[in-house]
Amino acid sequence: MNWSDFMRTEINILSDREIKIWDYAESQTGTMELVTEKLSREGIFEQYRNIHKSYLNLFFRSDEEPIKLETLKRLIFLNWYAQVEPSCYTGIEDLDNATVFDSYSILNQYLIDGKIDEEFMWMLSFYSSWDYTILPFSENKLEALTAFVKGVDTSVLSCPKNLLPKGVMGNRGQMGIYWISMSVEKLN
Template sequence: MTNSLRELSDNELRLSAKSVFTYAHAGNVSPEILDSPILFADYRSLHNQYLSLYNTSDDDTVKTEALKRLIFLNWYYLAEPNLLTNIPQLDDETMFEAYRILNDLLKAGTLDDEFNWMLAFYSKWDYTILQFAEDGLDELMTFVKDNRWEIRRPPAKEWITGKMDNRGQMGKYLTALSETIL
C-alpha cells in the first residue's frame, strides 16, 4: 500500500522534530546529545516512499507533488548539514531516478511555475544536482548551468502563504525562507 502525501508529510515532520536544531531551540542540547545517533532518524525509507508514490499514482497532481518533495529532499540532504536536516543518508539510486524523471519533464517542458522556481533556486547549489546529471541527464544539466548564476530571491511571503501546509520539510523550509529573509 502506498502512503498518501499527507501521511508522508506528517511522517517527515515527525522525523524532523528530532533534529539537533530543534533540541537546541528548546534549550535541551548537551555535548552527549549532539553526537547521539538517536537524533538522526532515517529518511531513506520516506524518500523511497515518495518515489513509489510517484510511480504508482495515476493522479498527475500527486505525481508532481511527490516529485517536488523528492527533489527537495535530494537538494536539502546535500545542501544543508545533517544536524539541521536530520537526514543522515539517502539512497543514490532513488536520488538519480528522481532526477531522471525531472530530466524527462524538462525535456517535455511540463514543469509548473512553482517547480521551475524551486529548481532554479536549487541550481544555486549546483553541486547538489550536477553530480547526478552527468549520467546523461542533459536537460537537467543545461537547466542547472543556465540558472546557477541567476539571482534568486526567496519566494515572497504572499506567494507562499497557505501553499506550503502539509508539504513536509519542503513546505516548512520554504515558508521559513519567505518569512525570515524578505
C-alpha cells in the same frame, strides 16, 4: 475511499512523518557531532531514507499528475536539502543514491516534456544555485537537467518573497517548512 483519496492520504502521512523527524531533530541539544551520532544511532536517518524512497514509490504508483508532480517536488527538495543543511538539524543523511538518481531522471524527462509548473521552476532555479548538489548526478547523463542547472543565473536567488497565498506551503513536509522560513508566503 477511492484511489485518488488514498494517494492524497499517503502523501499527507509522509509529510507528517517528515515533520515528526524534523521536530525531533530540532529538539536535540549538544554539539552537531553528538546530535548527528545520536540521530544515527536511533535510526532517524534510516527512517528518512525510507520516507525518501516512499515518495519515489508513490510517484510510480500514482496515475494522477498533480500527485506525481508534488511527490517529485518533495524528492528533489530532499535531494538538495540533504546536501546543503547539516543532518543534525534535519534528520536527513546519506539518501539512497539510486533513489536520488531516479528522481533526477524523472525530473529530466519532466523538463523535456514541459511538465514543470511555475512553482517547481522557481524551486529548481533556487536549488540550481548549489549546482554541486545536482550536477554529479546529471552531468553526462541527464542532458535537459544539466542544461537547466548550468543555465541558471546563480547571482540571483530566484524565489518569490511574500507573494504566495498564506498556507500554500502547509502540510508539505520539510519542503514546506523550508519555504515558509524563506518568506515565500504572504504575511497575512
